Amino acid sequence: GAVVSQHPSRVICKSGTSVKIECRSLDFQATTMFWYRQFPKQSLMLMATSNEGSKATYEQGVEKDKFLINHASLTLSTLTVTSAHPEDSSFYICSAKGLQRYQETQYFGPGTRLLVL
Amino acid sequence: GDSVTQMEGPVTLSEEAFLTINCTYTATGYPSLFWYVQYPGEGLQLLLKATKADDKGSNKGFEATYRKETTSFHLEKGSVQVSDSAVYFCALSKGPGRGSTLGRLYFGRGTQLTVWP
Numbered sequence: 001g002a003v004v005s006q007h008p009s010r011v012i013c014k015s016g017t018s019v020k021i022e023c024r025s026l027d028f029q030a031t032t033m034f035w036y037r038q039f040p041k042q043s044l045m046l047m048a049t050s051n052e053g054s055k056a057t058y059e060q061g062v063e064k065d066k067f068l069i070n071h072a073s074l075t076l077s078t079l080t081v082t083s084a085h086p087e088d089s090s091f092y093i094c095s096a097k098g099l100q101r102y103q104e105t106q107y108f109g110p111g112t113r114l115l116v117l
Numbered sequence: 118g119d120s121v122t123q124m125e126g127p128v129t130l131s132e133e134a135f136l137t138i139n140c141t142y143t144a145t146g147y148p149s150l151f152w153y154v155q156y157p158g159e160g161l162q163l164l165l166k167a168t169k170a171d172d173k174g175s176n177k178g179f180e181a182t183y184r185k186e187t188t189s190f191h192l193e194k195g196s197v198q199v200s201d202s203a204v205y206f207c208a209l210s211k212g213p214g215r216g217s218t219l220g221r222l223y224f225g226r227g228t229q230l231t232v233w234p
Contacts, residue, residue: 041226042226043224043225043227045224094160095160108153108161108162110159
């Protein structure tokens with residue numbers, strides 16, 4: 001079946017640095033990717049939706065200058081947390097939507113745990 | 118707004134026990150309802166879904182019935198196995214089309230299930 005990978009799986013960084021998280025669809029072309037954020041014992045919250053080749057659509061309350069999303073190809077989307085602070089520590093999950101065997105479907109990545117010191 | 122409320126875990130059961138994980142939702146219109154499962158180190162996987170009232174979704178021995186009168190979509194399994202240990206997420210979607218897994222998803226907080234042999 002289709003697989004969506006995320007890299008890195010976990011990252012620890014100092015406050016003020018920027019962190020890039022990659023989301024790749026491994027055996028299908030993802031026309032749309034979703035980025036979610038999950039705090040401990042909380043729901044997954046949609047942060048933004050990105051379509052290949054166009055600007056991402058951010059959910060209300062999500063700072064677009066803080067969370068930069070690039071979807072430059074049909075297999076890769078990146079989320080960059082700029083000038084990270086401890087409150088950005090969270091679990092970030094992407095999902096990819098695309099065609100597999102002529103049927104549109106959606107798969108989730110395993111997530112990236114970010115800890116900002 | 119649209120939301121999903123899921124029973125808090127963790128849930129710990131012995132093998133072959135009966136499982137129920139409660140899920141209720143708040144939504145306008147006619148949402149589609151889903152259960153996702155996340156095994157350790159893996160991405161969320163669609164377990165089952167229901168697209169209209171009284172529909173029953175089923176997969177791998179798990180079942181859930183879309184109850185519009187009680188706005189519920191409780192997950193059940195008659196006899197759990199150790200391999201069912203995972204985190205289960207209830208979710209709803211209202212687009213882009215009914216029954217689609219492709220639109221924006223609203224998730225519950227997730228319920229950790231541990232099954233002991």
